[in-house]
Amino acid sequence: MPLDYFAPGVYVEEVDRGSRPIEGISMSVxxxxxxxxxxxxxxxxxxxxxxxxxxxxxxxxxxxxxxxxxxxxxxxxxxxxxxxxxxxxxxxxxxxxxxxxxAEPPPIEQTGTKILTAGNRPSLQFTLKPAESESEEGGALALPGGDEPRLRVVIQESTPKPLPENAPDDAEPPYNTGEFFDLIVARGEEELERYDHLTMNPEVETQVADYVVTAVEDSEFIQAVDISQSGQPLSRRPMQGSYEITPPPYISxxxxxxxxxxxxxxxxxxxxxxxxxxxxxxxxxxxxxxxxxxxxxxxxxxxxxxxxxxxxxxxxxxxxxxxxxxxxxxxxxxxxxxxxxxxxxxxxxxxxxxxxxxxxxxxxxxxxxxxxxxxxxxxxxxxxxxxxxxxxxxxxxxxxxxxxxxxxxxxxxxxxxxxxxxxxxxxxxxxxxxxxxxxxxxxxxxxxxxxxxxxxxxxxxxxxxxRYISVRRLLSYIEKSIEIGTQWVVFEPNDQILWARVRRTVNNFLERLWREGALFGTSPSESFYVKCDGEINTHETIMLGRLYVEVGVCPVRPAEFVIFRISQWAPNQ
Missing domain, CATH: 3.40.50.11780 (Rossmann fold)
Known part of the structure; x- marks a missing residue:
């Protein structure tokens, strides 16, 4: 609210006078x-x-x-x-x-990630490579640290190697049989390594392509194993896609x-x-x-x-x-x-x-x-x-x-x-x-x-x-909801106006619970009370910066024992 008005006119001011509703918290997580x-x-x-x-x-x-x-x-x-x-x-x-x-760690052949062919047959298995300083002792693996994502291998379609620059003019380029692929080692969006013109043929000529297992031997991060079955290199080629490399299990x-x-x-x-x-x-x-x-x-x-x-x-x-x-x-x-x-x-x-x-x-x-x-x-x-x-x-x-x-x-x-x-x-x-x-x-x-x-x-x-779970959880629900829903009260002027606003806020919340059947009583006055006045907020407590609010509720309790008292009754006696 401005302190002074200097020019004639109509001034519209927004004033917050109402009570703020308390929203119940979730107790179901x-x-x-x-x-x-x-x-x-x-x-x-x-x-x-x-x-x-x-x-x-x-x-x-x-x-x-x-x-x-x-x-x-x-x-x-x-x-x-x-x-x-x-x-x-x-x-x-x-x-x-x-x-x-x-537990015994699983053998290396049971770890890592297996990639299948387009016909759902085994093709390649990738595992994380031990760090060079630890490899002789079988120690630490190339695991991501902290929040780093896991390593991935990306398989892409490729071609045979192009002809070298000094090749004769009449030389014909290698025939593309469709067996060739590229392999990318990545972490998140970062490309760490790349191997192009690969094949599943271990006897391929090096001027045409590289055998994938031989090419990946120099990798700093992964090692590859050929788990393909018999067949032509094209039928054993890994399916295109991005594959997350599963690290070995953590064993405490x-x-x-x-x-x-x-x-x-x-x-x-x-x-x-x-x-x-x-x-x-x-x-x-x-x-x-x-x-x-x-x-x-x-x-x-x-x-x-x-x-x-x-x-x-x-x-x-x-x-x-x-x-x-x-x-x-x-x-x-x-x-x-x-x-x-x-x-x-x-x-x-x-x-x-x-x-x-x-x-x-x-x-x-x-x-x-x-x-x-x-x-x-x-x-x-x-x-x-x-x-x-x-x-x-x-x-x-x-x-x-x-x-x-x-x-x-x-x-x-x-x-x-x-x-x-x-x-x-x-x-x-x-x-x-x-x-x-x-x-x-x-x-x-x-x-x-x-x-x-x-x-x-x-x-x-x-x-x-x-004694009952529902009573304990209901009181916790009321206490935590009031705590969160009345944070706006902190540092407000500690006077009768604030006391009335707090009473209205808590009263409205508890009355809503009473209407839902959470509190026992035929009327709100029988089900709960909210006290915030000068009797509990004395001059001394106000000087200490404290605001006291006293709340009493009457929760409903489960009918754990249902007793029907049945007797014979003669209306004329």
Missing amino acids: AGFIGFTEDIRGDAELFKPMLITTWDQYLQSFAKEGSDGFTDFNAYLPFAVQGWFLNGGGRCWVTSIGTKLPG DREHFARDLQGQRDDRTGTQGIFEIDEVAMIACPDLMKVYQEGLMNLEQVHGVMEMMLSMCENSFPGPAYRMAVLDAPPVKPTKGDNPVSADQQKPQDVAAWLKQFNRRSMFGALYYPWIKVANPRNGGRPMYVPPCGHMMGIWCRTDESRGVFKAPANETPRGVTGLAYDTNMREQELLNPMGINCIRNFANYNRGYKVWGARTLVEPDNVQW
């Missing part, structure tokens, strides 16, 4: 940590990557033309696929490697794997790094069970990772805590094989005993039992048991979209599930449910299929205020 088949494109090892569809996951964490699963049955691909199958949308994925720690040292898995928050790596993604509201590490089963981490080490996840969910300074960790119950003992978990290894009493041993309670954690049976594409579609965390978080997201964050994510059918590692009955759930262990039940007797039959957090059993 997941974070996954585990093993992947590959790491391609913009994805980086140990760093979170945004994934919005299963196809996008395949582009970043699967080999070209692959189904995205691994030969050692890592659980992360199953969890991410279960997330999308059950209604999950946006998620962040952190790959901690493409092989188990301490067994002693350092726990450190790699934990990562660094400042570097945004590992499990800690995914907590730096502000929009992630639910987190799981399904392959924590894989490394336990393979004997790479003992149960105490597994507990250490779980404890770290819960503690980081609880500590979200400077804002309110709003993330939840979805844990998986470990099998009784590590086993190996195609079917690593059986019903005998996950009985209810075993899971109850394990939780007492873990002895970590938190309102920001949830646990589901038992493991679920899914089809394994790497084993002809045969079933295998996997941790349920990814499928359950997908149900959380599905419930958020269909009903709202205030609806308990239970009494829902998990998609992509063909069976359970253990069929829990009512009496067994009476043991598990009070401990905060949410069961996935088989209701075949009622013709209802498989259902998620629990919605509790891992809070202490006597802390009924935070």
Whole structure:
């Protein structure tokens, strides 16, 4: 607003007097940590990557033309696929490697990139060349560093070599049989090396063309192997196109794997790094069970990772805590094989005993039992048991979209599930449910299929205020939304006008939630209150630059126990 008016006239001024609406945040973004088949494109090892569809996951964490699963049955691909199958949308994925720690590196002939002919037969295989200083020791490879893209080989159509300048005038140029091609080594848009007039004929005359394997021997970056079958050079020529050279898999040292898995928050790596993604509201590490089963981490080490996840969910300074960790119950003992978990290894009493041993309670954690049976594409579609965390978080997201964050994510059918590692009955759930262990039940007797039959957090059993997942997530949703939606208040004049604007802003937001059914009460006054006045904002607090706003809400709670009281009734008595 200008301070003075000097000339007569009409002045139009824009004044902001209304309250600013609070937009609710998304509580439906997941974070996954585990093993992947590959790491391609913009994805980086140990760093979170945004994934919005299963196809996008395949582009970043699967080999070209692959189904995205691994030969050692890592659980992360199953969890991410279960997330999308059950209604999950946006998620962040952190790959901690493409092989188990301490695994034997694959032979050189199984690494790199194979290029086919136009008839889909093998032609050439390209691998990264060891650095010259390391080649004698079999050391470092020519891997891109930092954010550098992978090396590519580009195959282009070519011709035989032209005649030399001193050739006779009547000399005829070599006949173009169509077998010739050029090879370009590139990184991103930068062309690193170029080899022209190549052929698949090892006996070609050098004045006509060069044999590709011989020509590439001088390359600083790649080495080529002729894997073509018998036939004419034209039929063995590689198909034109651009091909990314797959580097050898990263294999963690067994002693350092726990450190790699934990990562660094400042570097945004590992499990800690995914907590730096502000929009992630639910987190799981399904392959924590894989490394336990393979004997790479003992149960105490597994507990250490779980404890770290819960503690980081609880500590979200400077804002309110709003993330939840979805844990998986470990099998009784590590086993190996195609079917690593059986019903005998996950009985209810075993899971109850394990939780007492873990002895970590938190309102920001949830646990589901038992493991679920899914089809394994790497084993002809045969079933295998996997941790349920990814499928359950997908149900959380599905419930958020269909009903709202205030609806308990239970009494829902998990998609992509063909069976359970253990069929829990009512009496067994009476043991598990009070401990905060949410069961996935088989209701075949009622013709209802498989259902998620629990919605509790891992809070202490006597802390009924935070017993339910939906209540915890609703309060986190309200707290985080108010925090983000009232940033405009900072440095405003701390007076009655500001107090009234803040009350209107928060009141409007909570009334909208009440109308959606998130708050209990027949009227807004019964459901919530917002207090921001001179009683809590005294002269002393104003002098300290502080503005206090007191908000109370009455969240709806799930009807976990439905009791019908039925008796005989005689109307005339």
